[in-house]
Amino acid sequence: MIRWQIMNPVLVLALLLSAGIANAQHGYTQTEIEEGGRQYRLNCINCHGPDGNLVGGIDFGHGKFRNAVSDDDLINVINLGVPGAGMPAFEMPNARATAIIAYLRSLPAEAPVASQIAKSGDRARGKVIFESANTGCTQCHRVRGTGGTAGPDLSEIALSKRLVEIEMAIMRPGPGKALENRPVRLVRKDGTTINGLLLNEDTFTVQIIAPDGKPTSFQRSDLTEFSFLATSLMPSYQGRLPPQDLADLIAYLSSLKGAPVQ
């Protein structure tokens, strides 16, 4: 009889608590919903938009679908497409399609108050706020070629973030669960410490956005430390913006959908 040590039970509990809590209505886990959000942004957002309401007659946030009722119906729509309606077939594993459905089912019908205000916010005024020295947004963020590069480029932020997510990112920035743009700390052999945002890494190299905003690559063999930071490099704007300014800023950011097509 051969036995071996199974995994650390504390880690199991932590993972279950963080990832395995089911969505009450449909039985989806938080991890599935997060993965579904990622897949939605990769596959669906260009046509359906960040709030899932850009195609006529469809509004994912309010559970409005044209050709589907059940989850099985939705899997079929994803896998087979809707001929003649512009919906292509996305051949993908069931788990991926199910994750997307988990995300769609998780979309709240109504966004929080600030986001609701943002729907009627003044985009032009929001742009001024974004570019003002008072907020300092453009010190790190860039929109259509203007601004800093130490933080993520926001030119297409509305394609990947919903109103409520934009609001949360401003009010309570954190290292986030997203894999992209995670704050990291590098220490070189000469003792220099560099904090930046992770772009990519592999077995031999690491790529980050350095504090000067420049994409920079490092050989791991030149580093004595490479670690993830527990806090975001972005300051919180909680209490720093009047509600209307916040609404206008969100309205502006939620209008950023990439360069206009000529």
Place this chain on the structure above:
Amino acid sequence: MNLTRFAFIAALAAPLCATLCVTSAFAQVTPERLLRSNFEPQNWLTYSGDYAGRRHSALNQINLQNVSNLELKWVFQAHSFEKFEATPIVVDGVLYTVQAPNDVVAMDAATGRIFWTFNYTPSKAARVCCGRVNRGVAVADNLIFMGTLDAHLIAIDAKSGKSVWNTTVGKPELGYALTHAPLVVKDKVIVGVAGGEYGIRGYIAAYDIHTGKEAWKFYTIPAAGEPGVETWAGDSWKHGGGSIWVTGAYDPALNLTYWGVGNPGPDWNGDTRKGDNLYSDSVVALDADTGKLKWYYQFSPHDEFDYDSVQVPVLADIELQGQPRKVMLWANRNGMYYTLDRVTGKFLVGKPFTQVNWANGFDEAGRPMRVAGKVPSREGTLIYPSNQGATNWYSPSFSPKTGLFYIPAWDDTFSIYVKADEEYKEGQRYSGGTHNSSFAMGGTPTNTRRPEDGHGAIIAIDPTTGEKKWKFNLTDVTDAGILTTDSDLLFSGSREQYFYALDARNGSLLWKTSLGGPIVNGPMTYSVNGKQMVAVNAGNSLYVFGLK
């Protein structure tokens, strides 16, 4: 540990061959040549390089000292955006590979110049779970054999590239497909069907190499009245899965051909198929002439985690507990390493090579002891290793020089399994739930993984004990197989686009290059005009390296 007799002779012959063997016109590939493939290491005649499935070459011109002088000799860019999973074969200076999904390309192994292309468009009825891929061809006589996505087996004239015969193996509209490289044994070409996510009933079948006529068929899921059907509740055996999608091995002395069998269906909910579900997730040993079952060993009874046992069976002759043993080495998707007696199927060694939480040991017969509650649930259950497994179809390697077994591993990855009710519907996916994994199949152009998601690795195992001898960590997981050579080199790749060489004795990095695309296949080596080459696919291209 002793060298195998074959490997020993091949090791002596290799330096001589490397200098004297030159490109010659394609000669007929007789059964004897396939049996003695180790005596002509300039060629690579089967998917795994030999019948033993070792992916090990006696070539040694490229060695520990000069491997850093490798340079690119030529590139073949496939006209395909599918994953490039094929291992080429090389026969007397001609390289054959498959451009996904089903075009066979013959080219000059020295230059990459194309001799001919056999184009085949599979039926639109074909459906596959995980990519329109093909893993390579087989050769015998003057024929090249390819299985197709729409479950046909085609024999192609090796010289002209024209079809000689085309046999229907299964119904594509029901999910049956052929994705692996066939295996030729004597006068038969053997294939098995994929489709484990579509409720197929899997089988392995042999066809006459000259006529395409079926010689025998072995169902991986027994039917009513057959031994083993009692391990399936009710009629669940009818759609029990048990697919075959990676090439098997062959022991000429025992006349047994060994095949790894895929997962039972539906994947993640076993409620309707209570029982062990034989012969899913097993290795089966079949008489090569008749297809009769000689023995089986089931790695994951009543699997609900999609732990296909489709790994290449690796055959070795080693000394175990003071006795010479004919064994089979197996690193399973379920996270465990096994050494089995390949004469009888007896369980000899079993040990996890990564974090495993669904079992906590083996009983005396080698049956895994399950951990209570570690099954898919409606609310989600955390399981190590992940659905993609601690390893998968990526070829491992055994080096008779080092005596070590090398595994392309996904270390410490996990999945949360959620089960759901699902009824079988013809031709539709039949998975019984879903999962969310720390790493997904496929990958992304950039890797910004979380450390807690796990990572890839090359792990060297002592097959006499199952103990790890060394480990080479990768940041991302890996879909690349492993090649070893008599000069103690180990070649492998990664999702990170690197192709690299390690010292097979200790895992130290000797050489690396970036090829600009993920490596989703196993490297191989051959010699042409007296010069050893190493070939690997990355992205959509085949890259061939040689010494400067």
